[in-house]
Amino acid sequence: MTVTLQKIQDEVLKPFQNHRQLSIKESETLTLELLALLCDDEIDNGTTLKYLAKLITPTTYDDLIEERNLNHLCGYPMCGRAPERNSQEHNPSLLHGNSGVMSPHHNDALIRKFLWENNPYAYLSKFCSKFHFRCSQFYQVQLNENALFSRTGIHLINDTLKHTTPGNVENDEYQVTLFEDLLREKTSEEDVKSLVVGLKKLGLHSSTDDTVNAEDKLLEDELSQWLSDIKIVENANPPLLGDLEKDD
Structure with a gap:
């Protein structure tokens, strides 16, 4: 529900x-x-x-x-x-050693934060996709x-x-403003790229500079795919009162 x-x-x-x-x-x-x-x-x-x-x-x-x-x-x-994956299940090295034994640092908040920020795919333990991770970041920063x-x-x-x-x-x-609404106003690949640049200026990244370019390319691909899924259908004979006629 x-x-x-x-x-x-x-x-x-x-x-x-x-x-x-x-x-x-x-x-x-x-x-x-x-x-x-x-x-x-x-x-x-x-x-x-x-x-x-x-x-x-x-x-x-x-x-x-x-x-x-x-x-x-x-x-x-x-x-x-x-979420796409569970961080401990798919990335045991984050909290466990090679032997599978829990790391002595697993309760250290600073170390956990460091591991999160330096794992380019850490967001998948909390979100279903890169797209919803960005939607969430964009929402939260406002x-x-x-x-x-x-x-x-x-x-x-x-x-x-x-x-x-x-x-x-x-x-x-x-x-x-929702990230999805902003994207609906973008119509070209260049618009999407400029939006990615804007996100970089806001600091909406989950990893270090070494993985930023790869993340940006992935995000551009995901946003382009999302935009391509939006189909605009023109009604050749629209009702005179528009959507208001549906309420009758």
């Missing part, structure tokens, strides 16, 4: 509609409920994933990836597949660092006093 925006509102946010300012305890409870809901199933569409950005921080998102991985799900919330309890009114389903920016855009500081 997929997680919809309505489900998030009904099952997670509904108990917290009495006031606009969450307490620290309430925000922690809400976050735990949100993680519990999202760790077992995928999100139904991009609209729901964008809405989720209002309610989580980069740290919360890291926790979500970990919880989903524990349930053998790809870390990207809109995916229902399993998440706001503000604690949930400081986001006044952000949790309210029907907020009559919504915060607006000078540009009259509601909660603009919590809005995100």
